[in-house]
Amino acid sequence: MPKIEKPDCINKNCWLAKTLNHSPYSRCQYCELKFQQCLFLHYQIISLILITFFLALFFVVEGKISELVIICIFTLVIVYGYFLNKSTDKIIKANFAQREAKLALEKLTEKLEERVDEQTKDIGEKNKYLQELLNMKTDFLRVVNHQLNTPLAVMKGYFSMMEEGSYPPDKARPAIKGGLERISSTVSDFWDAYELEGERMKMEPKKTDIAEIVNALIAEKQNLQLARERKLKIEVQKPEFEIPLAWCDCKKTAHVISNLLDNAVYYTRQGSVTVFYELIGKNYLKVNIKDTGSGVSDQDKKKLFQKFSRGKNATDLRPDGSGLGLFIAKKIIEGNGGEMVCVSAGANKGSTFSFTLPIYKNQKSTSEGEKPATREEKIVIFGKPSRQK
Amino acid sequence: MQQCQIHDDSLKFSRAAYGILVLIAVLIHNQWLVLAASLLMAFGIFSLKLNIPYQFHALVIKKFQKEKLAPIQKESAELNFVSGMTAGLLLVGFLLIYFGKFVDFAWIYILIVDLLIFLACFVGFCVATLMYVFFKKIFKI
Amino acid sequence: MKSKKGRILLVEDESQLVDIYHDFLEMNGYDFLSTNNIQEALQLTEFEQPDLVLLDIIIPKPENTIAEQGWEYLAAVKKNSQTKDIPIVVFTNLETHRDRVKSEKMGAAAYIFKRDCTPREVMETIAEIIKKDRERKKK
Numbered sequence: 001m002p003k004i005e006k007p008d009c010i011n012k013n014c015w016l017a018k019t020l021n022h023s024p025y026s027r028c029q030y031c032e033l034k035f036q037q038c039l040f041l042h043y044q045i046i047s048l049i050l051i052t053f054f055l056a057l058f059f060v061v062e063g064k065i066s067e068l069v070i071i072c073i074f075t076l077v078i079v080y081g082y083f084l085n086k087s088t089d090k091i092i093k094a095n096f097a098q099r100e101a102k103l104a105l106e107k108l109t110e111k112l113e114e115r116v117d118e119q120t121k122d123i124g125e126k127n128k129y130l131q132e133l134l135n136m137k138t139d140f141l142r143v144v145n146h147q148l149n150t151p152l153a154v155m156k157g158y159f160s161m162m163e164e165g166s167y168p169p170d171k172a173r174p175a176i177k178g179g180l181e182r183i184s185s186t187v188s189d190f191w192d193a194y195e196l197e198g199e200r201m202k203m204e205p206k207k208t209d210i211a212e213i214v215n216a217l218i219a220e221k222q223n224l225q226l227a228r229e230r231k232l233k234i235e236v237q238k239p240e241f242e243i244p245l246a247w248c249d250c251k252k253t254a255h256v257i258s259n260l261l262d263n264a265v266y267y268t269r270q271g272s273v274t275v276f277y278e279l280i281g282k283n284y285l286k287v288n289i290k291d292t293g294s295g296v297s298d299q300d301k302k303k304l305f306q307k308f309s310r311g312k313n314a315t316d317l318r319p320d321g322s323g324l325g326l327f328i329a330k331k332i333i334e335g336n337g338g339e340m341v342c343v344s345a346g347a348n349k350g351s352t353f354s355f356t357l358p359i360y361k362n363q364k365s366t367s368e369g370e371k372p373a374t375r376e377e378k379i380v381i382f383g384k385p386s387r388q389k
Numbered sequence: 390m391q392q393c394q395i396h397d398d399s400l401k402f403s404r405a406a407y408g409i410l411v412l413i414a415v416l417i418h419n420q421w422l423v424l425a426a427s428l429l430m431a432f433g434i435f436s437l438k439l440n441i442p443y444q445f446h447a448l449v450i451k452k453f454q455k456e457k458l459a460p461i462q463k464e465s466a467e468l469n470f471v472s473g474m475t476a477g478l479l480l481v482g483f484l485l486i487y488f489g490k491f492v493d494f495a496w497i498y499i500l501i502v503d504l505l506i507f508l509a510c511f512v513g514f515c516v517a518t519l520m521y522v523f524f525k526k527i528f529k530i
Numbered sequence: 531m532k533s534k535k536g537r538i539l540l541v542e543d544e545s546q547l548v549d550i551y552h553d554f555l556e557m558n559g560y561d562f563l564s565t566n567n568i569q570e571a572l573q574l575t576e577f578e579q580p581d582l583v584l585l586d587i588i589i590p591k592p593e594n595t596i597a598e599q600g601w602e603y604l605a606a607v608k609k610n611s612q613t614k615d616i617p618i619v620v621f622t623n624l625e626t627h628r629d630r631v632k633s634e635k636m637g638a639a640a641y642i643f644k645r646d647c648t649p650r651e652v653m654e655t656i657a658e659i660i661k662k663d664r665e666r667k668k669k
Contacts, residue, residue: 016522040514043514044514044519047514048516064493065497067415067496067497067500070497070500070501070504071500071504074501074504074507074508077508077512078504078507078508078511078512081508081511081512081514082511082512084512085512085513184645184646187645191625377643378642378643378645378646378647378651379640379641379642379643379647379651379652379655380630380640380641380642381639381640381655381658381659382633382634382638382639382640382641383639
């Protein structure tokens with residue numbers, strides 16, 4: 001039996017202990033019974049009653065009480081009481097030990113439950129993560145399938161017609177080449193998107209004339225078939241200030257602007273696409289591309305820049321979208337030290353996509369002297385200064 | 390209520406001592422011994438320190454004990470009451486004998502009181518304590 | 531008779547690609563050897579002493595499991611004193627920066643990203659490397 005610590009508490013259930021304000025008997029400290037249930041009390045009462053009864057009986061029957069009788073009765077009561085005392089002591093201590101054990105067991109169970117919860121939380125989180133990965137994979141496969149199969153189908157079509165002889169090879173060739181380029185760029189995009197996961201893409205910033213890029217791209221987009229069909233007005237709003245040079249990766253930023261302009265054209269059924277500039281403080285140039293198109297609902301805004309997310313009705317206007325364009329664009333802008341936002345009054349109320357870029361203030365490129373081995377280059381000859389193709 | 394720490398075994402010893410004293414008195418029908426016991430107990434009304442057998446056991450005999458038992462808490466008022474009650478009962482018995490009234494009954498009565506002392510000693514069943522609790526309840530309420 | 535322009539060894543498992551380069555390079559006056567087996571490649575490199583090796587990295591093992599055996603080949607060639615001076619061009623579809631750096635560290639002469647290059651571009655690179663290599667060997 002474990003050693004029982006002497007508790008300082010008084011049995012709150014027992015009337016006797018409460019009144020006396022201490023435990024009348026040593027075992028009372030371990031007892032939790034009510035006074036009415038107290039074994040000892042029962043003994044005491046019964047004993048007193050019996051003693052009184054027998055003495056009275058003797059007195060009535062014999063006419064007197066012999067001392068011997070008294071001594072006998074009391075001896076019996078005392079001896080009996082002594083052993084009762086000892087055994088009730090043992091019983092109560094045993095009960096107490098049992099209660100302690102139960103408490104300890106409960107505590108242990110609680111602790112174990114906590115531990116299990118902790119572990120399963122870990123598993124639960126991993127599960128969630130795996131589920132997300134699974135979803136990503138499904139998205140990925142679905143979109144890849146679509147994005148790759150479409151140009152393949154086109155190419156196959158032209159090629160077979162060319163084979164049959166029913167389509168002139170001169171016309172088929174550029175179409176097939178276009179398909180090849182499209183598949184190439186899709187695969188690049190996916191690579192970009194996954195490489196950018198959680199990291200900033202490596203930028204090669206240099207002095208860039210944004211205005212020039214924008215003007216060139218606008219001219220290009222004005223020639224898009226879709227823009228001409230819809231008679232969209234694509235133009236630049238010249239600001240009052242002189243547009244400063246930016247410090248950013250030229251090629252990638254151009255990619256971003258092109259992407260945003262494409263989006264604007266695709267998602268605007270009629271009206272205009274306007275590019276205008278703002279200066280943010282002394283250090284940042286903000287480029288805004290405003291359209292009068294289908295806008296972005298509040299629901300879509302939350303997932304706008306996530307991978308593979310497409311607006312609810314996006315497929316109506318651009319069935320081939322991969323859902324990666326804005327994700328990549330945002331990562332590129334952030335990699336250049338800027339921010340990208342979208343402001344829209346709601347569905348069908350147009351939208352303005354803007355991004356900021358740091359202004360060129362004689363920053364020095366940190367990658368001078370490094371061997372150029374970025375993803376962009378398809379051929380790199382080692383052991384000599386920059387050789388790009 | 391004022392609490393104090395007492396040694397349970399010393400208390401038992403003191404009760405046994407009183408019990409034996411009174412038993413001898415009854416067996417030899419000596420009322421003076423009864424008076425002596427009563428007076429001895431009466432000291433205990435005022436403080437446990439005046440309870441001679443108790444102190445004897447606590448200070449002297451305890452030194453020879455190998456295991457030290459932990460003291461128990463008890464209310465000092467309870468002990469005082471118990472001493473007083475017992476002393477009083479014995480005194481009544483003595484007076485009955487002294488004045489020659491109900492002598493036989495008186496001896497039986499003293500015997501019963503004595504056996505109650507033994508009961509309290511060996512079994513821990515103290516009628517006086519119960520009476521004390523009873524009175525406490527009545528007067529508190 | 532060894533071609534004047536050079537002898538090229540292509541280590542590649544994709545047979546259609548081998549055919550394209552076989553035709554193109556032979557048409558342009560190069561000697562062309564090819565294999566899809568690493569062991570054979572090592573032997574050919576040592577005995578034939580090509581002027582340049584185009585090395586694919588992802589070459590499956592004989593049991594058809596995917597493996598990047600190209601790196602092992604590159605390491606072995608650079609260790610062998612008989613073959614360490616032959617320029618090796620990593621010719622692969624792996625496109626991470628890490629892979630480029632690894633090729634350079636292991637002693638490759640150049641890195642060509644297969645998917646985006648036309649045979650002509652590859653040939654021009656080969657020509658340049660062989661020219662530089664020959665100039666270096668003369669010194």
